[in-house]
Amino acid sequence: MKYLVSICFSLYILISISYANNMTLIEQASNYYKNNKFENALSIYESLHKKFPNNIDIIYNLGNTHFKLNNHGYAIGFYLKAIKWDPSNSDIRYNLSLARELVQSDSEQENSIIYTILGWLRFLSINVSFNIMMILLLGFLATLRFIQLQKFNRELLFNILIVCGLFFILSFSMFLHRYAHYSEEKGVVITKKLAVYSGPSETLSILFYIHEGYEFRINKFAGDWIEIELSNGFKGWAPISGLFLI
Amino acid sequence: MIGNIISLFFLFFLTLSIPLSANASDISVTASVTKTKLSINDILEYKITISGAKTQPTINESFLNDFSIINRSTQQSYQLINNNFFSSQIKSFQLRPNIEGTIIIPSAKLTIDGKTFETDPITITVSANTSPSSTPNASPSKMPISKQGVSSSGIPQGSSKDLFILAVLDKNQAYVGEEIIYSVRLYRRFSAIDQLLYQEPKFGMLSEQLERDQKTYTQTYKGIRYYVQEIDRRSLFSYESGSIAIPPASAEVQINFFYGSQIIQSNEISINIIPLPETNKPSDFSGLVGDYGLDVDVNTKALVENKPIAIRLSVGGSGNLKQLSTLSISTDSDIFKVYQSSINDLITYVNSVKGIRHFEYIMVPKVDGSLSLPVFSFSYFDPKTKQYNVLSSPSQTVSIIDAGESEIQFANNDSQNLITELRQDLRYIKESIDISKQATPFFKQVFSLFLIALNIGLLATTIFSFIAKSSLFRNIIQRFSLKPSKQAVNAIEQIKSTSDWSINDVQHHIFRFLSSILNRPVQGLPLSEIIEELTQQNIDTSTITDLESLLDQCSFLAYSPDSSNVESKIDICDKAIDIIKRIKT
Numbered sequence: 001m002k003y004l005v006s007i008c009f010s011l012y013i014l015i016s017i018s019y020a021n022n023m024t025l026i027e028q029a030s031n032y033y034k035n036n037k038f039e040n041a042l043s044i045y046e047s048l049h050k051k052f053p054n055n056i057d058i059i060y061n062l063g064n065t066h067f068k069l070n071n072h073g074y075a076i077g078f079y080l081k082a083i084k085w086d087p088s089n090s091d092i093r094y095n096l097s098l099a100r101e102l103v104q105s106d107s108e109q110e111n112s113i114i115y116t117i118l119g120w121l122r123f124l125s126i127n128v129s130f131n132i133m134m135i136l137l138l139g140f141l142a143t144l145r146f147i148q149l150q151k152f153n154r155e156l157l158f159n160i161l162i163v164c165g166l167f168f169i170l171s172f173s174m175f176l177h178r179y180a181h182y183s184e185e186k187g188v189v190i191t192k193k194l195a196v197y198s199g200p201s202e203t204l205s206i207l208f209y210i211h212e213g214y215e216f217r218i219n220k221f222a223g224d225w226i227e228i229e230l231s232n233g234f235k236g237w238a239p240i241s242g243l244f245l246i
Numbered sequence: 247m248i249g250n251i252i253s254l255f256f257l258f259f260l261t262l263s264i265p266l267s268a269n270a271s272d273i274s275v276t277a278s279v280t281k282t283k284l285s286i287n288d289i290l291e292y293k294i295t296i297s298g299a300k301t302q303p304t305i306n307e308s309f310l311n312d313f314s315i316i317n318r319s320t321q322q323s324y325q326l327i328n329n330n331f332f333s334s335q336i337k338s339f340q341l342r343p344n345i346e347g348t349i350i351i352p353s354a355k356l357t358i359d360g361k362t363f364e365t366d367p368i369t370i371t372v373s374a375n376t377s378p379s380s381t382p383n384a385s386p387s388k389m390p391i392s393k394q395g396v397s398s399s400g401i402p403q404g405s406s407k408d409l410f411i412l413a414v415l416d417k418n419q420a421y422v423g424e425e426i427i428y429s430v431r432l433y434r435r436f437s438a439i440d441q442l443l444y445q446e447p448k449f450g451m452l453s454e455q456l457e458r459d460q461k462t463y464t465q466t467y468k469g470i471r472y473y474v475q476e477i478d479r480r481s482l483f484s485y486e487s488g489s490i491a492i493p494p495a496s497a498e499v500q501i502n503f504f505y506g507s508q509i510i511q512s513n514e515i516s517i518n519i520i521p522l523p524e525t526n527k528p529s530d531f532s533g534l535v536g537d538y539g540l541d542v543d544v545n546t547k548a549l550v551e552n553k554p555i556a557i558r559l560s561v562g563g564s565g566n567l568k569q570l571s572t573l574s575i576s577t578d579s580d581i582f583k584v585y586q587s588s589i590n591d592l593i594t595y596v597n598s599v600k601g602i603r604h605f606e607y608i609m610v611p612k613v614d615g616s617l618s619l620p621v622f623s624f625s626y627f628d629p630k631t632k633q634y635n636v637l638s639s640p641s642q643t644v645s646i647i648d649a650g651e652s653e654i655q656f657a658n659n660d661s662q663n664l665i666t667e668l669r670q671d672l673r674y675i676k677e678s679i680d681i682s683k684q685a686t687p688f689f690k691q692v693f694s695l696f697l698i699a700l701n702i703g704l705l706a707t708t709i710f711s712f713i714a715k716s717s718l719f720r721n722i723i724q725r726f727s728l729k730p731s732k733q734a735v736n737a738i739e740q741i742k743s744t745s746d747w748s749i750n751d752v753q754h755h756i757f758r759f760l761s762s763i764l765n766r767p768v769q770g771l772p773l774s775e776i777i778e779e780l781t782q783q784n785i786d787t788s789t790i791t792d793l794e795s796l797l798d799q800c801s802f803l804a805y806s807p808d809s810s811n812v813e814s815k816i817d818i819c820d821k822a823i824d825i826i827k828r829i830k831t
Contacts, residue, residue, distance in 0.1 A: 019681065022681050023681075026677070026679050026681075027677075030675065030677045033675055048681075052681055052684060054684040054685040054686065055679065055681060055683060055684055055685070056683075056685050057676040057679040057680070057683075058679060060675070060676055061675040061676055061679075064672055064673075064674075064675045065675075067672055068672070085685035086685070090673075091673040094672075094673050095672050095673050098671075098672060126687065126688060127687065127688045127691060127694065130688040130694055131688065131693065131694055131697060134694065134697035134698065134701060135697065137701050138697065138700055138701055138704065141701060141704040141705055141708055142704060144708050145704060145707065145708050145711075148708060148711050148712065182687075
C-alpha cells in the first residue's frame with residue numbers, strides 16, 4: 001500500500017513538473033512572438049506540437065508564426081489543420097483568408113455551389129454534426145417508445161415523431177457531408193514553385209507548376225511521391241518534400 | 247449619296263481629332279484681371295491660371311514694371327488619379343498702377359517643364375484721381391484721437407451743423423499690413439431721414455467691408471446732441487509705408503419731401519503707415535500682421551509607405567489671413583513628399599477681419615520606419631508686442647508601415663467620420679493554451695459515445711417491444727417452446743403430485759391442448775362443436791368418445807366436489823394423459 005501511495009505521489013509530481021515546463025515554454029514562445037523573434041517562437045511551438053499534435057491552439061499559433069516568417073504555405077496548412085477541428089473559430093478563418101489572399105490560393109470550398117447555398121455548414125465540425133444527429137435520433141426513438149407505451153397524447157407524439165424523423169434525415173445528410181470533408185486527405189504546397197510530374201519520378205515530363213499556398217486533394221502515395229488533384233481537375237505527381245499534408 | 251459619305255468622313259475625322267487636340271492641350275495658361283478701368287489709387291488683382299502642370303512654373307515678374315506689387319499669392323489644387331497628379335494653380339498679384347492712361351499688361355512668360363508658355367496681353371485704363379488730396383503721396387494730416395479711440399477732424403467743411411458725416415479710424419498710426427478699422431457715421435439732429443445714398447471713397451489700399459452697427463444712438467458732439475448712425479465700417483490694410491490720406495466719403499441724403507436731397511461729404515483723414523522692423527525678420531515672413539494661432543490635424547495611425555495622407559493645418563486669428571498663401575515646410579524630400587492640396591477660408595467680417603484659413607497638404611512617406619513628420623511653420627508680426635512670431639506644427643515621430651507587408655485600406659472618407667479598417671493583420675496568437683485540450687474525433691469522445699449507447703439501448707428496447715407484441719413473435723416463441731401435448735401431459739403429471747388441486751386445473755390443461763390442436767381457443771365452446779371439429783381433424787372416434795366422457799366426468803366432478811375423492815381424481819388425470827397421447831399420435 002505504501003509503495004502504491006509513493007508511486008502515485010511521484011507520478012503526480014512528475015506530471016506537475018511537466019505541465020509547469022510546458023506552460024513556461026508557451027509563455028516563452030508568446031514573448032518571442034511579441035518581440036518579433038518568430039524563429040525562436042517557431043521552434044518552441046514545433047516542439048509543443050510534437051508533444052500535443054491535436055491541440056488546436058498550438059496549431060493556430062504555428063500558423064501565425066509561419067505567416068510572420070512569410071512561410072505562407074505552412075501557415076495555410078496549419079490553419080486548415082486547425083479549422084478541420086474547429087471550423088467555427090473566427091480567428092482561424094480570418095487568418096486563413098489573409099494567408100490565402102497573399103498567395104492567391106484557389107479555395108474550392110468557397111466557390112462551390114453547396115457552400116454558396118449552405119454556407120453555414122462550414123461552421124459545423126464533424127463532432128458537432130455527429131452529436132446533433134445522435135440527439136435527433138434519440139428524440140425520434142424516445143418518441144417512438146412513448147407511442148409504444150401509449151403514454152401522452154398519441155397525436156402529438158406522432159407529430160413530434162415526424163418532425164424528429166425529418167430533422168434526423170437532414171442531420172444525417174449533413175453529417176455525411178461533413179464526414180466526407182473530414183476524411184478527405186488534403187495538402188498545401190509549401191515551396192515557392194513546385195513542378196508536378198506525370199508520374200512519381202523526376203525523369204518523367206512536367207505537367208504543370210503550382211505555387212506556394214496552393215491547396216490540393218491527395219489521391220495516392222507512392223514512396224516519397226504523392227498523386228495530387230487540383231480543384232480544376234488537374235492531376236499529377238509531386239514530391240512529398242514540397243508539400244504539407246493536413 | 248456622295249454628300250452623306252462626305253458627312254460621314256467628316257464626322258469620322260472629327261471624332262479622331264477630339265482626343266488628339268485634348269492631348270495637345272495638357273497645359274494651359276490664361277491671365278485675367280478683376281477690372282479693366284480703375285483710378286491711380288485703386289488696386290486690381292491680376293490672376294494667372296495654370297492647369298495641367300505637374301511642376302511648379304517659374305514666372306518672370308518684370309512684365310509688371312508699371313505696377314507696384316502689393317501682394318502675391320498662389321492657390322493650388324492637386325488631384326491624385328491612378329497615381330498621376332493633376333494640378334491647377336492660380337497665381338494672383340495685387341497691383342497698384344504707377345502710371346495713368348491706357349496700360350497694356352504684357353504677356354506673362356511662364357516656364358513649365360522647360361517649355362515657355364505665354365498669356366495674352368491685357369489692356370486696362372488708369373484714370374487720375376479726382377481729388378488731388380487723395381493721392382498716396384499727399385501730406386498727412388494728424389488726427390486727434392477722440393475719447394472713443396477714434397480720430398476725427400471736427401465737422402467737415404461745407405457741411406451743416408445739423409447734418410454731416412464723419413469718417414474715423416481706430417488708430418492714427420499702423421504698421422504695414424496691420425488692420426485699420428475705418429468707420430463713417432452720420433450725425434443728424436433730425437429724428438429721421440427719408441433716404442441716404444452712401445458713396446465710399448477710394449481708399450488706395452486693401453479694404454474689406456465689415457458688418458456695420460445697425461443701431462442709432464444719441465451722442466453729444468461739440469455741445470450739440472445728435473442722432474448718430476454708422477453707415478460704413480471696413481477694415482483697411484496698407485502694404486505701403488508712409489502717410490496715406492483717405493479721401494472724403496460722400497452721401498446723398500433726403501431728409502424729407504420738403505427739404506429735398508443734399509450731398510454731404512465726410513472729412514478727409516490720413517494715417518501714418520510705419521514699415522515693419524527689419525531686425526529679427528524671419529526669412530519666410532509673408533507679410534502677415536496681427537495675432538494668430540496654428541492648429542494641426544493629422545491622422546498618425548494611417549501612415550503607410552507610399553500611401554498619401556492628408557494633414558490639415560488651420561491658421562486662425564485676426565488680420566488679413568489671405569496674406570498667407572503657403573506654409574514653410576521643413577522635411578527631407580527623400581523621406582516625405584509634400585504637396586499643397588487646397589486652401590479654404592472661414593473668415594468673418596463683423597467687428598474686424600477674423601477667421602481661419604485651412605491649409606491641406608498631402609504627404610507621401612517614401613520610406614518605412616520610425617520617422618519625424620514634416621514641420622509646417624509660418625511667421626507673423628504682432629503689432630501689440632512689436633515682435634515677429636514663428637508658429638510651427640509640433641514635431642511628431644510616427645511609425646511608417648511597410649507597404650509591401652500587407653494590404654491597406656485607406657479611409658478616403660475621413661470627413662464623413664466613417665470607421666474604416668486601416669490595416670489588415672493577423673488575429674493574435676493564443677497565449678493561454680490548455681495543453682490537456684486535445685481535438686478528438688467523435689468516436690473517441692465520451693459524450694458522443696454516451697449518445698451512441700443511449701440510442702442503441704433505446705433502439706433495442708423499441709424493437710424488442712415491437713416484436714414482442716407481434717403474432718409472428720408469438721408463433722416463433724411457440725415454435726421454439728415445448729409441444730402442447732407434452733406441456734399438457736407435464737402439467738397434469740405435476741397436478742397429480744400435488745395434494746391441493748382441483749379438477750378445473752385438469753380441465754384447463756385439456757382445453758388448452760385442444761386449443762393448440764384446433765388453432766382456436768376452445769374454452770367456452772359447446773362440447774358438440776369441439777367434437778365436430780376434432781372429427782374433422784381425423785381424430786380416432788373412440789378417442790373422441792373417451793374425451794367426451796372425460797370432459798363430462800370433469801364437469802360433473804367440478805359441480806359436485808363432495809363426490810370426488812383422490813382415487814377418482816388420479817384416475818381422471820391418467821385418463822386425460824392417455825387421451826392427450828392418443829390425440830397426439
